[in-house]
Amino acid sequence: MEHSTLKRAHAIETEGLTKFYGTFEAVRGLTMRVPAGTITGFLGQNGAGKSSTIRMLLGMMKPTAGTGRVLDFDIAEERPSIEMRKRVAYVGEDKRLYDYMTVRQMIAFTKSFYPTWNDDVGKKLLDEFRLPLDRPTKKLSKGMRTQTALLLAFSRGAELLILDEPTEGLDPVMAEKLLELVVGAAADGATIFFSSHNVAEVEQIADRILLIDRGQLVLDTTLDLISQDFRRLRGVYDMPFPPGALAVDGVERVTVDGRVVSVLASHNSSAIAERMRAHQGGGTVEIIPLTLKEIVLESLRGEPHV
Amino acid sequence: MYRTLCAKAWLETRTRFLTALVATLAVCAFWTLGHPWIESQWQRDLIEHPEWDNPPWFLRAMKDYPFYLWHFVYAEMFQKIWVILAVLLGIGGLSREAAHGTAGFTLSLPVSRLTIFGTRAVVAVAELLALALVALAAIVAGSRVMALPYPIHHGITHLAVMFAGGLVFLAASLCITEFLEGEHTPALAGLGGVGLLYFVMQPYVDGAPVTGLAIPFAVPKLMAGPADITGAGDIVWSGLFASLGAAAVFVALAVRRSRQRDY
Numbered sequence: 321m322e323h324s325t326l327k328r329a330h331a332i333e334t335e336g337l338t339k340f341y342g343t344f345e346a347v348r349g350l351t352m353r354v355p356a357g358t359i360t361g362f363l364g365q366n367g368a369g370k371s372s373t374i375r376m377l378l379g380m381m382k383p384t385a386g387t388g389r390v391l392d393f394d395i396a397e398e399r400p401s402i403e404m405r406k407r408v409a410y411v412g413e414d415k416r417l418y419d420y421m422t423v424r425q426m427i428a429f430t431k432s433f434y435p436t437w438n439d440d441v442g443k444k445l446l447d448e449f450r451l452p453l454d455r456p457t458k459k460l461s462k463g464m465r466t467q468t469a470l471l472l473a474f475s476r477g478a479e480l481l482i483l484d485e486p487t488e489g490l491d492p493v494m495a496e497k498l499l500e501l502v503v504g505a506a507a508d509g510a511t512i513f514f515s516s517h518n519v520a521e522v523e524q525i526a527d528r529i530l531l532i533d534r535g536q537l538v539l540d541t542t543l544d545l546i547s548q549d550f551r552r553l554r555g556v557y558d559m560p561f562p563p564g565a566l567a568v569d570g571v572e573r574v575t576v577d578g579r580v581v582s583v584l585a586s587h588n589s590s591a592i593a594e595r596m597r598a599h600q601g602g603g604t605v606e607i608i609p610l611t612l613k614e615i616v617l618e619s620l621r622g623e624p625h626v
Numbered sequence: 627m628y629r630t631l632c633a634k635a636w637l638e639t640r641t642r643f644l645t646a647l648v649a650t651l652a653v654c655a656f657w658t659l660g661h662p663w664i665e666s667q668w669q670r671d672l673i674e675h676p677e678w679d680n681p682p683w684f685l686r687a688m689k690d691y692p693f694y695l696w697h698f699v700y701a702e703m704f705q706k707i708w709v710i711l712a713v714l715l716g717i718g719g720l721s722r723e724a725a726h727g728t729a730g731f732t733l734s735l736p737v738s739r740l741t742i743f744g745t746r747a748v749v750a751v752a753e754l755l756a757l758a759l760v761a762l763a764a765i766v767a768g769s770r771v772m773a774l775p776y777p778i779h780h781g782i783t784h785l786a787v788m789f790a791g792g793l794v795f796l797a798a799s800l801c802i803t804e805f806l807e808g809e810h811t812p813a814l815a816g817l818g819g820v821g822l823l824y825f826v827m828q829p830y831v832d833g834a835p836v837t838g839l840a841i842p843f844a845v846p847k848l849m850a851g852p853a854d855i856t857g858a859g860d861i862v863w864s865g866l867f868a869s870l871g872a873a874a875v876f877v878a879l880a881v882r883r884s885r886q887r888d889y
Contacts, residue, residue, distance in 0.1 A: 398885075433735050
């Protein structure tokens with residue numbers, strides 16, 4: 321397909337993306353959209369399918385079923401995937417580099433693949449990180465290796481940065497620095513898609529959240545909507561709460577613990593509270609704002625709706 | 627891009643190649659520069675131990691320097707080292723990178739898997755060719771230094787045949803690397819295969835006629851070629867072409883596997 325130069329709506333789109341390893345279904349019919357120009361956090365527990373999804377997006381793995389497009393290029397076809405990778409920078413989870421190259425050689429090697437390579441960014445990061453150019457990468461500390469990997473990614477002049485657990489194993493100072501870099505790249509117009517199981521860092525920089533659990537998307541929302549609309553509603557009942565009584569738009573999850581009924585609402589919390597009061601004979605229903613961490617934990621709890 | 631990928635393949639195999647270079651020089655220097663000493667040892671053994679049952683090549687090797695070189699360099703010791711070197715030069719690639727944790731970085735580059743494989747294979751072939759040329763130079767130079775007459779066309783022909791045979795082992799190594807996972811598994815499997823092949827084929831290298839089931843595995847004998855080379859007709863061309871065909875099959879299998887595999 322001809323690459324469109326028009327501003328695209330989505331940097332990443334998948335439809336029913338599925339990956340089996342033998343009989344184990346690592347990614348289950350994943351349909352998601354990553355709007356262009358956003359910082360999207362791809363959250364999930366270890367083994368949820370985040371890395372498998374990213375590897376499929378980058379052409380490292382072939383999907384068992386479903387389709388995907390990154391920057392409008394089909395991920396399943398080799399030629400389009402190569403074209404796509406000219407515009408994408410990727411930092412993997414382990415951030416390993418070629419042991420037999422020095423930092424200088426790694427930079428020269430990577431640069432040769434990217435006509436959009438930005439020397440200014442490279443030099444700035446090199447100064448900032450104080451990387452020893454002539455040291456073999458196998459003799460770098462983990463922090464320095466990560467810094468080198470980031471330099472190689474951020475200097476590519478990429479339209480889309482895909483970062484797989486970028487802060488994994490980093491000390492807090494280095495993690496903070498990385499998050500600043502991500503925000504800076506987004507401000508320069510790049511789309512950022514980063515996987516993490518650290519809710520706090522996602523909350524710190526992301527515009528949008530995609531939460532995956534056991535290979536399935538369980539939450540797709542923005543940080544703004546979370547602070548505006550997500551609420552927990554809690555009421556106490558003398559009589560058993562009738563099943564299906566809260567079949568109201570916006571109810572994501574209902575849990576009953578003895579006499580206490582707790583509702584996770586993604587929106588429409590006023591109407592839901594009204595309905596709860598009606599079953600309570602006009603009693604009190606608490607409406608509590610939620611943090612992203614609470615929403616994630618609720619969404620991953622996996623309990624059925626009442 | 628191709629140049630940097632070739633440079634990467636070179637840096638990846640540089641230590642192995644330099645080790646191979648030293649081994650090649652050492653073996654060639656030993657059998658050429660050491661000839662007078664070896665010959666004097668043999669003479670003494672003949673006088674002091676007339677009862678010893680000498681192998682069939684022994685008496686000719688004492689008198690005929692080109693035959694001596696053929697026996698020790700092309701048919702025996704150096705050939706086995708050569709094959710081991712060919713296998714070691716072929717080890718690497720994306721499977722090994724997966725074990726090292728760098729496959730993700732490599733595969734995120736805007737380049738096809740075929741290109742990655744192809745540049746690695748080209749560099750390995752170039753390294754093998756360089757080793758053959760170094761061996762030729764070392765044998766010719768060593769013979770000159772020791773004032774031993776050695777027709778250069780013998781060296782050229784034998785090393786050309788060994789290079790062609792070495793390509794089979796190199797291709798097999800490239801193939802094994804794509805199929806077997808782990809950092810050291812492909813090397814162990816490749817070297818184990820070589821050991822088994824030479825154990826089974828040794829009687830044929832020693833002179834038994836190659837027939838029946840042994841024919842497809844007769845690469846060591848083909849690589850040795852005839853002891854006396856008078857012209858191109860002495861080379862078993864059909865066998866050599868069959869070996870190159872086998873190398874092509876190994877490469878095709880490796881490419882197919884590389885393109886299909888998930889990383």
